[in-house]
Amino acid sequence: MKSHALKTGVVLAAVLVAAASSQAQKPYRRGTTSGNFLEFGYGSAGNAMGDAATGLSDDLSAVYWNPSGLALMRQSGILFMMQPWIAGINSAFAAGGLVVPGLGTFGIGLLQVDYGREPVTTLEMQEGTGENYSAADYCISISYARKLAQWFAFGASAKMVSSRIWHCNATAFAMDLGVRVNTDFFSPTGERGDGLSIGMSISNYGTKMKFDGMDLLQPIDPDPYTSGEYDNVEGQYKTQAWELPLLFRIGMAIHPLVNSFSRLTIAADALHPNNNCESVNVGAQYEFNAHAFGTFYLRGGYKALFMSESYYGPSYGIGFIYRMPRANHMAIQVDYAYRDMDLLGSIHSYTFSFLF
Numbered sequence: 157m158k159s160h161a162l163k164t165g166v167v168l169a170a171v172l173v174a175a176a177s178s179q180a181q182k183p184y185r186r187g188t189t190s191g192n193f194l195e196f197g198y199g200s201a202g203n204a205m206g207d208a209a210t211g212l213s214d215d216l217s218a219v220y221w222n223p224s225g226l227a228l229m230r231q232s233g234i235l236f237m238m239q240p241w242i243a244g245i246n247s248a249f250a251a252g253g254l255v256v257p258g259l260g261t262f263g264i265g266l267l268q269v270d271y272g273r274e275p276v277t278t279l280e281m282q283e284g285t286g287e288n289y290s291a292a293d294y295c296i297s298i299s300y301a302r303k304l305a306q307w308f309a310f311g312a313s314a315k316m317v318s319s320r321i322w323h324c325n326a327t328a329f330a331m332d333l334g335v336r337v338n339t340d341f342f343s344p345t346g347e348r349g350d351g352l353s354i355g356m357s358i359s360n361y362g363t364k365m366k367f368d369g370m371d372l373l374q375p376i377d378p379d380p381y382t383s384g385e386y387d388n389v390e391g392q393y394k395t396q397a398w399e400l401p402l403l404f405r406i407g408m409a410i411h412p413l414v415n416s417f418s419r420l421t422i423a424a425d426a427l428h429p430n431n432n433c434e435s436v437n438v439g440a441q442y443e444f445n446a447h448a449f450g451t452f453y454l455r456g457g458y459k460a461l462f463m464s465e466s467y468y469g470p471s472y473g474i475g476f477i478y479r480m481p482r483a484n485h486m487a488i489q490v491d492y493a494y495r496d497m498d499l500l501g502s503i504h505s506y507t508f509s510f511l512f
Contacts, residue, residue, distance in 0.1 A: 189431040190365040190398035191317050191328065193269040193293040197459075198237055198249040200507035204473020204493035205439025206457025208423040210407030211336070211355035212441075215489075216251040216509065219265035219299050222357040222405070223311030224334035226261040226301035229253055231485065231511040239505040242497060246270045253299075260302030265313070267295040276322075289322035297332070307348055309336040317365070317400065324369030330362025330400055342410050350414045355407045364397035402430040407437075419443040423457075435463035439471075450478040450487075459495070469496030487511040 199217025202209030209221040216235040218225025237249040251265040271291040275284040294317070301311030313332040318325060334357035343351030376391040407425035414420075425437040439457025446452065453475035460466040473493035480486045489509040496502055 185431050187431070188398070189401040190326065191293065191295075191319060191360070191400050192431075193247065193267065194295060194317070194360055195401050195403065195429075196239070196241065196247055196269075198239070198247075198267060200237060200239075200473060200491035200493040200505045201441075201453070201455065201475055202439075203239075203495060203503075203505050204455035204457060204471050204475075204491070205423060205441060206437045206459040206471050208407060208409075208425045208437040208439035208457055210334075210357055210405040210425045211353045212407070212409040212421065212423045213355075216253050216263065216265075217507070218301075218311070218334075219251045219253075219263050219297060219313065220249065220267075222334040222336065222355045222407075223263070223299045223313045223332050224301050224309045224336040224355065224357070226253055226263050226299055226311055227303045227309035228336065229255050229261050231255065231487070233509055233511040235507060235509045237505060237507040239503065241269070241503060242500045244272050246272075260300060263297075263299035263301070263313075265295075265297040265299065267293070267297075269293040291319075291321045293320075294318045299332075301334075307338045310334070311336075315360075315362070317360075317362075319365060319367070321367070321371075322369075323371045324367045326365040326367040328363045328365045328400055330360045332357060332359045333361070334358075342412070344412065344414045350411050353409045355405075355409075357405045359403045359405070360400040361402055362400055364399055366397040367395045399430065404428040417445050417447075419445075433463055435459075435466070436461040450476060452476055453491070455493070467498045467500055469498055471495040485512075 197203050197207045198220040202213060202217055202221055213221040213225040214228035216233055232254045235251045239247045241247050247269045249267050251263060253261055253263040255261050269292060273288045273290045276287040276289050277284055295315055297313045297315040299311060299313040301309060303309045311334045315330045317328045317330060337354045338348045340346060340348045340351040372393040374391055375388045378389055405425055405427050407423060409421055409423040411419055411421050421441040423439050428434050437459050442454045444452045455473040457471050459468040459471065471493060473491065475491040477487055477489045491507040493505045494502060
């Protein structure tokens with residue numbers, strides 16, 4: 157056991173040192189991408205572990221973290237997540253997956269962020285025009301994953317990303333790619349399922365987003381110093397196209413403690429985004445299997461280690477899987493996560509899954 161713990165510490169330290177040494181890569185390009193709701197993190201189990209889920213997720217939340225994790229699903233199912241965000245913003249995530257023996261796993265996902273309604277004001281009517289405008293973001297994805305070997309899985313997602321602000325909208329198309337490798341390294345039992353797992357994914361590789369719509373139409377006077385009949389010509393503001401938040405993740409998970417009723421998992425992810433500096437997410441999960449009642453989870457983690465000016469703090473969570481007796485392996489899973497956002501407050505997320 158001591159040797160496993162020592163090896164675990166060495167591997168984790170290597171990941172952390174590699175991420176810390178990357179801090180010299182500047183500039184960080186903050187605020188240079190659109191569709192940043194894609195970086196929120198979706199899936200309460202992963203959120204509770206500090207978003208360290210690239211090498212660990214093997215349920216429907218893998219649609220977001222790493223699509224190759226879908227290939228490790230044992231059952232088909234559906235998932236719903238609610239995550240009230242800061243400043244009255246609400247986000248939600250829904251996913252469904254179908255496991256087809258011999259073919260792989262097919263999945264579909266929907267991300268939605270609602271920014272609420274605000275009054276419309278102008279220079280002449282600064283108290284409001286009586287109208288309200290709204291803003292929302294959406295992402296629809298279709299995923300496929302399959303085990304190419306007992307130790308290797310591959311997954312991909314095709315996505316349509318859409319943003320809307322009142323009467324203007326922008327659309328982009330992107331894809332996610334991911335791989336998952338299970339090894340018997342550091343396995344307390346000698347089994348691959350209990351050994352070191354490594355995951356890699358690239359998210360949001362696609363086209364740029366450019367807003368267009370009737371709100372960009374404005375009357376202009378091409379020659380304000382000359383009288384004539386051209387003082388109310390219809391013109392349109394030209395907007396710039398912006399990249400999506402491209403994100404490369406490499407993660408690992410190890411299980412230093414495994415026995416018939418409990419399992420301890422330690423995970424770490426190193427992230428390289430195109431709009432910020434590199435960082436590391438770390439997390440841990442303790443699983444207790446009460447055969448008569450179900451499986452319980454305790455989770456904790458920390459997001460964005462080594463990131464300069466990060467507002468993320470520690471995260472915590474719990475989970476429970478209840479397997480229905482005499483119901484053909486059907487199960488209900490509930491997960492909760494709490495995340496500290498420093499000056500921005502705290503975030504709570506709730507995930508409900510039905511497995512069949």
